[in-house]
Amino acid sequence: MATKGNSNNNQQTYNNNHEMKIIKYPILTFILLMFALNIQAQSDAVKRAAKSIFTLTTFNQDGSILASSHGVFVGKNGEAIGTWTPFVGAAKAVVVDIDGQQHNVDAIYGANELYDVCKFRVDCTSQPIAIAQKPSKGGDKVWLAEYAMKKARFKQFAIKDVENFMEQYAYYIFNDNAPENATSSAFINQNGELIGILQHSKNNTEVYATDARFINTFEPKGLTFNEAALKQSGIPVALPSDLNNARLTLMVSAEKNDSLVYQKYINDFIRQFPSECDGYVAKARLYVDKNDFDAAAAEMEKAIQNVTNKDEAHSSYSTLIYQKQILKPNEAYEPWSFEKALEEAQQANSINPTPTYKHQVAQVKYSLGNYQEAYDTFMELAKSEIRNGEFFYEAAQCQSQLQAPRETIMALLDSAVNVQPESSVAAPYYLARGRMYDQAGEYRLALSDYNKYDTLTYGRSTHDFYYLRFKCESKIRHYQQALNDIAHAILLNRGESLYYAEMASMQLRVNQPEDAIITCNMCLEIEPEYPDPYIVKGIALNSLNRKEEAKAAFTKAKELGDERGEEMLKKYKLE
Numbered sequence: 001m002a003t004k005g006n007s008n009n010n011q012q013t014y015n016n017n018h019e020m021k022i023i024k025y026p027i028l029t030f031i032l033l034m035f036a037l038n039i040q041a042q043s044d045a046v047k048r049a050a051k052s053i054f055t056l057t058t059f060n061q062d063g064s065i066l067a068s069s070h071g072v073f074v075g076k077n078g079e080a081i082g083t084w085t086p087f088v089g090a091a092k093a094v095v096v097d098i099d100g101q102q103h104n105v106d107a108i109y110g111a112n113e114l115y116d117v118c119k120f121r122v123d124c125t126s127q128p129i130a131i132a133q134k135p136s137k138g139g140d141k142v143w144l145a146e147y148a149m150k151k152a153r154f155k156q157f158a159i160k161d162v163e164n165f166m167e168q169y170a171y172y173i174f175n176d177n178a179p180e181n182a183t184s185s186a187f188i189n190q191n192g193e194l195i196g197i198l199q200h201s202k203n204n205t206e207v208y209a210t211d212a213r214f215i216n217t218f219e220p221k222g223l224t225f226n227e228a229a230l231k232q233s234g235i236p237v238a239l240p241s242d243l244n245n246a247r248l249t250l251m252v253s254a255e256k257n258d259s260l261v262y263q264k265y266i267n268d269f270i271r272q273f274p275s276e277c278d279g280y281v282a283k284a285r286l287y288v289d290k291n292d293f294d295a296a297a298a299e300m301e302k303a304i305q306n307v308t309n310k311d312e313a314h315s316s317y318s319t320l321i322y323q324k325q326i327l328k329p330n331e332a333y334e335p336w337s338f339e340k341a342l343e344e345a346q347q348a349n350s351i352n353p354t355p356t357y358k359h360q361v362a363q364v365k366y367s368l369g370n371y372q373e374a375y376d377t378f379m380e381l382a383k384s385e386i387r388n389g390e391f392f393y394e395a396a397q398c399q400s401q402l403q404a405p406r407e408t409i410m411a412l413l414d415s416a417v418n419v420q421p422e423s424s425v426a427a428p429y430y431l432a433r434g435r436m437y438d439q440a441g442e443y444r445l446a447l448s449d450y451n452k453y454d455t456l457t458y459g460r461s462t463h464d465f466y467y468l469r470f471k472c473e474s475k476i477r478h479y480q481q482a483l484n485d486i487a488h489a490i491l492l493n494r495g496e497s498l499y500y501a502e503m504a505s506m507q508l509r510v511n512q513p514e515d516a517i518i519t520c521n522m523c524l525e526i527e528p529e530y531p532d533p534y535i536v537k538g539i540a541l542n543s544l545n546r547k548e549e550a551k552a553a554f555t556k557a558k559e560l561g562d563e564r565g566e567e568m569l570k571k572y573k574l575e
Contacts, residue, residue: 045192110218222248
């Protein structure tokens with residue numbers, strides 16, 4: 001039995017414990033209350049919106065990490081926004097979403113260096129956040145949602161000030177700070193809408209945000225990938241959503257020396273525009289370049305099946321086969337022939353009869369040797385409302401194959417030139433007519449046409465053209481012009497020994513023996529066993545009274561089997 005003293009002690013202990021609980025419970029209650037209030041402040045809409053955030057990591061070309069940041073999805077197909085700086089110099093980028101799943105960034109929509117923001121696409125389906133269409137005001141409370149191990153960590157911020165830019169967008173300034181690694185985290189209003197992404201000031205004493213509405217406007221146009229800012233990143237620009245701009249991007253990117261980017265644009269084009277022909281044709285051409293004709297044929301059959309305008313698909317297939325037969329005649333592929341190209345062109349014309357398809361049919365018939373049929377069609381087109389010089393030019397080619405009189409062919413070439421005499425499209429017609437004058441010995445008329453051709457091509461013709469004009473000029477003793485042209489031919493093709501030999505011979509003709517010797521030596525560096533430069537060099541050396549050297553040059557030509565070597569030794573009495 002307890003004593004009275006013990007009873008008093010127990011009572012005291014109870015009283016003390018009770019007092020401690022009285023003290024503890026209000027503190028615990030306060031903490032729980034504050035926690036409850038905090039949770040309450042983060043509405044369900046804010047929590048749902050936070051599921052759109054992710055981390056971003058960019059990498060250098062060697063695979064090392066370049067930068068780490070954050071971002072937020074604003075579309076269902078991986079469309080996202082973030083800061084631009086992490087992408088500068090990046091060869092690759094990945095994101096990790098709120099579920100811990102990793103995805104690749106596959107394209108950039110656009111960027112603004114001034115505000116350091118960009119829009120890009122992640123290769124995934126995504127849960128987008130709604131973008132606030134009405135800007136927040138100074139004094140409003142918003143939540144910063146930071147990514148933290150597959151969940152969001154929230155911090156409330158008060159907007160200190162709002163500045164406007166471009167008349168319709170908001171630039172938010174906050175009076176609180178945030179960790180440096182929180183850059184690009186999402187600022188969300190109480191309705192669960194994105195107002196902007198976190199950015200740090202240079203002095204790092206406050207943070208700000210650029211209006212998400214502004215960033216979301218970034219969309220690629222036809223030549224967006226040529227913008228200086230976007231060239232700083234190795235991640236390709238997205239294909240435009242507008243069909244015409246997408247076509248322009250596809251066309252221009254084909255001329256760039258980046259096959260991987262071009263292939264990506266092709267695949268994107270087919271995915272975005274499955275009923276248009278362009279993507280299938282571009283992909284088939286890549287297969288043809290690799291001599292994978294089975295794959296090319298399968299791609300064009302897929303185009304015929306899927307595209308809306310079947311005539312375009314058949315016409316493009318005809319063109320692909322036709323070009324392969326012309327440019328790769330030695331690469332055998334039994335299913336493809338000029339007959340197959342004709343079949344596809346005729347199919348296109350039967351679906352949608354147009355002068356373009358009729359012209360294509362005639363061109364293939366020409367390649368099949370059906371010159372009279374092709375000629376009749378070319379002349380029919382030449383007399384139609386779409387009359388142009390090409391039809392007369394092609395008709396002239398048909399008549400040439402049919403062994404027509406020269407006058408008939410020249411009349412057709414005259415017509416070809418006269419349709420658009422000052423247009424660059426007439427350049428090949430002048431060249432063809434000039435060749436005919438040249439062959440007929442009418443060198444001054446030929447030179448006039450050659451000069452016109454050179455003018456219309458802005459002096460950017462090939463080395464063989466300048467050699468052709470050189471020969472014509474030589475025949476009418478326009479020696480200085482001839483020297484200029486053979487020098488131009490050498491400039492464009494430094495490995496052609498014939499051009500050096502011709503230039504040396506002309507230099508000798510205009511009494512420039514020292515220059516002729518130099519040119520001959522250059523020629524012999526390319527082709528040491530070429531007898532012509534030894535003959536020219538010997539004559540030049542003899543004219544300078546360098547008899548022993550001349551004798552050696554003629555003797556070498558003789559040893560190479562050139563009878564002129566012996567003749568020159570006798571002529572100049574060097575035996």
